[in-house]
Amino acid sequence: MYLQQYEVSMTILDYFYPRLKNYIDFDFTDQLSPPRLKKDGNYYATYVSEIRQEHAVLSPDRCSVVLKEIPASLTEIYRKISSRWSPYIETVYGVLSENGHSLAINEFIQKPACLSYPTKELLEMRSLTLEDFILKMRTLSEKEALIFLLQLCEALENISELSLVHGDVSPQNILLTDVLPLNSQKQQPTSSTGKSITELCRNVAVKLIDFDIAREEKGSHHMVTTVAGTNPYAAPEILDYQTPTDRVDIYSLGCVFAFMLTGKSPKQMSREEFQSSLSKSVRKIINKCTADYSRRYKDVTHLKKDISALLSTSTMPVPEFFHILPGLRSGKPLEICIFSLIYCALFHLLIFLICPSPSLAWILPAVAVSVILTTDVFHLGRHFAFYQLCLEQQPEWCYLFKFLIGFVLPFTVLRMIS
Structure with a gap:
């Protein structure tokens, strides 16, 4: 099999090989990310493989899957997520678990085919993160960012209904992909900038991935005991071991919103830069997302209302x-x-x-x-x-x-x- 030098990591995938060999074509298995050391002291890797053609009847054009080795402590988290489908969340098809070994079988999210990629590096990528799009292609318009933010709210709303907190909402954990077509006609490639302000959002959607530090949602009396998350997007209570954690994802959403518009998290901007580069209505949403715990949005439903209100009053297209x-x-x-x-x-x-x-x-x-x-x-x-x-x-x-x-x-x- 592939990359035998990672013997510790490969044993987990090898362990489930007899159960998967009739469905997964292991001759086309590549490593998606190198083995990572988790807090349990073990290494876990992620692979991309192909479903055997005879089993790819529902989606013959999307027959790649992600085989992700996960710690046993995350088994129930991934099983919960597999029970819920959302167009804005990485689909977990199922979780295999036996004798302390666990393997999650996830959707492989391909980069949008409808975009024009300006560099060879981007052309060769199989997946496209929001971070790569913003830093290597372009920032978003206000309306585009609001639409993507609304999609992320939908994703977190689904996660919250499972009594889970994602814990690491960041541009690296958000992938761009083609909007699922409503008919069999394939979309024609278009420019990434598009002719109208909504062309990108008409063809491209975002998906939230990586539930490796997701946890059960706690009440207002729960205190943080471990530091996790991407620093520029993590809430202060995560980094300071202090206040409750049930609104950390909302804080991260505010930081991601600013990143979509400017290429920076609010933590990376001076006060003057923040004021000059963002409109008053956008600053109001970001400030409320990143406020102290007690003044932050209570939940994503309240945030969605403000986003929808701002979208309804956004500029009209005038010749x-x-x-x-x-x-x-x-x-x-x-x-x-x-x-x-x-x-x-x-x-x-x-x-x-x-x-x-x-x-x-x-x-x-x-x-x-x-x-x-x-x-x-x-x-x-x-x-x-x-x-x-x-x-x-x-x-x-x-x-x-x-x-x-x-x-x-x-x-x-x-x-x-x-």
Whole structure:
């Protein structure tokens, strides 16, 4: 077998070889990470292997699995995780355990095929961590980071429902992968930057991995007894042996959020850099995530509410030629509503002066209808197939569509009535 020099590590994989040989093709087994010394004094390695083709009926294109040697103390943790599936958590297919030996069979998470990789090093990688993407490709926009943060909240919510704490949420333990397709059509490779702000998130999702220091969730009276976690992302109570641990993952999420936007954890930034590189609304979320235990988010559900609220008020995609109009340049919905009202009123007043109607009172309902259609406050656009097509293919043109309909339709109806 592969890498026989690690005799201590290989004995665990060899131990389960008779039970797995009919399902796993050990001729295609490679080491994914070198043996690591755990606190029980033993070495544990991780391997990637292939499912035999006759057993890969459910997912023939994704037949790689991770064979992970784990300490016996983690057996129940991994079994708990194997009972729950989430698109944002590394899937644990099962755990084999016998005579003090344990082996977890996990999903192998391939790097996104829809991205363009600028270097040979990235091209040769089989998996892509969030850390590698941010440091070697690019940082995320605010909206992209919020969407990924929301996915991580979903992951931690599932873990919390199992009464577990991950304990090491960091960019190294977050992998990027293709969004599972809803049909059999394969996605075409696209640029990593994309044409619109949501293209990356439309094609790529994040997955939380590595439960090696996960633990049972403790109550507010539990005190930390061991130091674990990645330092720039670990909560102070983990490093200082002091306060409770049931909110450490939320602290780490705040640090990861800042990293997605800047390439640094808040611990690695000066106060001035933190203030200048992040918007006020983003700083508010990060500060609440990384606050003292008593002032931190109580759970990820409360964090998700703030993320969703911020996403709902994020900027609207506006075509470049609309930037010449004051009030429409920022893309902020409130400003667009106010200035749309002003522009609609001026437009209808101008038309009235050119082609007077029987009554000036007709302008008021026409303006109201224009504002409703232009800003789409009642989401009427979802009833138009053309609008839905624009929304999927070219989101920035949706605004132009609504703007033109908002101006032309009320005036046309007005003239027909008068």
